[in-house]
Amino acid sequence: MRKGAETRERLLSIAETAVLAKGFGATSIEELIVEAEITKSGFFYHFKDKTELARALIVRYLEADEVLLDDLFKRARELNDDPLHSLLIGLKLLAEMMADLPEGHPGCLVATICYQERLFDKDIHELTRGGALAWRARFVRVLEEISEIYPPNDDVDLVEVADLISTIVEGGIIMSKALREPEKLAAQVILLRSYIKLLFSPRPS
Amino acid sequence: MRKGAETRERLLSIAETAVLAKGFGATSIEELIVEAEITKSGFFYHFKDKTELARALIVRYLEADEVLLDDLFKRARELNDDPLHSLLIGLKLLAEMMADLPEGHPGCLVATICYQERLFDKDIHELTRGGALAWRARFVRVLEEISEIYPPNDDVDLVEVADLISTIVEGGIIMSKALREPEKLAAQVILLRSYIKLLFSPRPS
DNA sequence: ACAAAACTGTACTGGCGGTACAGTACTCGC
DNA sequence: GCGAGTACTGTACCGCCAGTACAGTTTTGT
Structure with missing residues (x-):
């Protein structure tokens, strides 16, 4: 059950870099999951939408x-x-x-x-x-x-x-x-x- | 021929407000043309793409x-x-x-x-x-x-x-x-x- | 071994950026 | 007042992406 936290952390880290470089609106979930090597479903398992990602x-x-x-x-x-x-x-x-x-x-x-x-x-x-x-x-x-x-x-x-x-x-x-x-x-x-x-x-x- | 400059100016003014409030990536051409009351074709008459809008x-x-x-x-x-x-x-x-x-x-x-x-x-x-x-x-x-x-x-x-x-x-x-x-x-x-x-x-x- | 956690796969909707291009209204200089 | 740009409109289309839904599968801790 610790693996989940790890993936979540990796996602957040990738997202932070992307958001700082391109802004939140221009950061696509697509690019995040490609770099994190998970599927879109995997992303939405951790964050119910983009807003929750922002908050995290x-x-x-x-x-x-x-x-x-x-x-x-x-x-x-x-x-x-x-x-x-x-x-x-x-x-x-x-x-x-x-x-x-x-x-x-x-x-x-x-x-x-x-x-x-x-x-x-x-x-x-x-x-x-x-x-x-x-x-x-x-x-x-x-x-x-x-x-x-x-x-x-x-x-x-x-x-x-x-x-x-x-x-x-x-x-x-x-x-x-x-x-x-x-x-x-x-x-x-x-x-x-x-x-x-x-x-x-x-x-x- | 001055009317064109006026529309262009209005577009730029609307775009500036939008970009400062939501970021460039999150600002859609759609919302700009709705507020400026022109069509999408009208927009692309003034700016060949979003990048040219940014430059202007x-x-x-x-x-x-x-x-x-x-x-x-x-x-x-x-x-x-x-x-x-x-x-x-x-x-x-x-x-x-x-x-x-x-x-x-x-x-x-x-x-x-x-x-x-x-x-x-x-x-x-x-x-x-x-x-x-x-x-x-x-x-x-x-x-x-x-x-x-x-x-x-x-x-x-x-x-x-x-x-x-x-x-x-x-x-x-x-x-x-x-x-x-x-x-x-x-x-x-x-x-x-x-x-x-x-x-x-x-x-x- | 079992249950919960951590995903994958697939299929779909709707919005947006961008392209293409034909047609039209307005307006300035002559 | 007429022709030549200028300044648009209308329509139709492509591909990408956020977000939804949900059923199925693998992994992990106990």
């Missing part, structure tokens, strides 16, 4: 994403206990991870879904919104911790700063793809790091 | 975008001749323009195309790349002018800073959509303004 895709994506970021920022925290330096290290690690993708970042499922809103129901939009809010919550927590120690050098809303991290990752992915410069994403994350540094570093006076 | 869409989009930004930053320059203050005013105007979209930003065609790369040929990818490079060139020019007067407070590559503007607009659009907070985009542009300010403002010492 985004759930899987968000879960993997959370595990990844949890791990990364936990490692950063272990390297330095100061919240500011730990965040700066975390962003460095994030940039390094992005730079280690030679083909460039494959893309973010949340972005794909946002750019094809009409194809998905309210349910799925709530999932993507939850993902964005989870990112926000993660960073707002550290930013508050930081601002207690290092008063910010400009009057900014910490929620906006937290969202800026997601904004730059999402925007960086697009710019990487548009410019055909895979390194762009990492470079933009490093620039974000520069902003956080400027914003919280005590000014020499 | 992106060309039209980039042209309109350039005119818009040219106008906006020209106005900003008229309000203040100092390059730094003019850029800060320009970003303020940009944020205000974004905030004036009650339904939120409809989306960027360049982003849609990047997230459906496999659907388009090299030709179209060169067009989107050109668009991104045009944005870069526009801002690198002012940033160099600025840095001659105001030495930056951190060791950053001005090309990266120029690209950061596009990155934040693109990312802001996605975050606006994902979070269902139309104001998010403007807020993120204002935060970018805060970074530019911190980066170039002379430090009190």
Whole structure:
């Protein structure tokens, strides 16, 4: 009974790649089953329709994403206990991870879904919104911790700063793809790091 | 002979909205001709296939975008001749323009195309790349002018800073959509303004 | 060995992209 | 006001794909 989960996983993995490369509407079930080497009936055994595939895709994506970021920022925290330096290290690690993708970042499922809103129901939009809010919550927590120690050098809303991290990752992915410069994403994350540094570093006076 | 251009324009406008809402692959020619109230033959009179529609869409989009930004930053320059203050005013105007979209930003065609790369040929990818490079060139020019007067407070590559503007607009659009907070985009542009300010403002010492 | 799980095979519907081509209405320049 | 494009309409067709239905078969855990 574990074989089913394996096939399902393989299908999801193939589907994710295809959706990120061509969009959801342009991804045919046909091509998925050819690559996964199963029949159409096999596909519909796992997912009752394309909508259920979409839901499974985004759930899987968000879960993997959370595990990844949890791990990364936990490692950063272990390297330095100061919240500011730990965040700066975390962003460095994030940039390094992005730079280690030679083909460039494959893309973010949340972005794909946002750019094809009409194809998905309210349910799925709530999932993507939850993902964005989870990112926000993660960073707002550290930013508050930081601002207690290092008063910010400009009057900014910490929620906006937290969202800026997601904004730059999402925007960086697009710019990487548009410019055909895979390194762009990492470079933009490093620039974000520069902003956080400027914003919280005590000014020499 | 002007009537043809009018129909073509209407088709492009309808197509742009549809593509931004559902993706290119999921946008059917059928729905376009129903909304434009012409026949399928009429459509293929204007565009020989869907690919040519895509090309026309992106060309039209980039042209309109350039005119818009040219106008906006020209106005900003008229309000203040100092390059730094003019850029800060320009970003303020940009944020205000974004905030004036009650339904939120409809989306960027360049982003849609990047997230459906496999659907388009090299030709179209060169067009989107050109668009991104045009944005870069526009801002690198002012940033160099600025840095001659105001030495930056951190060791950053001005090309990266120029690209950061596009990155934040693109990312802001996605975050606006994902979070269902139309104001998010403007807020993120204002935060970018805060970074530019911190980066170039002379430090009190 | 048995039951449930994990599929396969076959057959069908309806929608869409795209092609082909003949015919028609409108409109601009002369 | 007439001829020559321009800007379409109408009809008919092909092949691909999402999705449905359902009966049959193999694989797997216990």
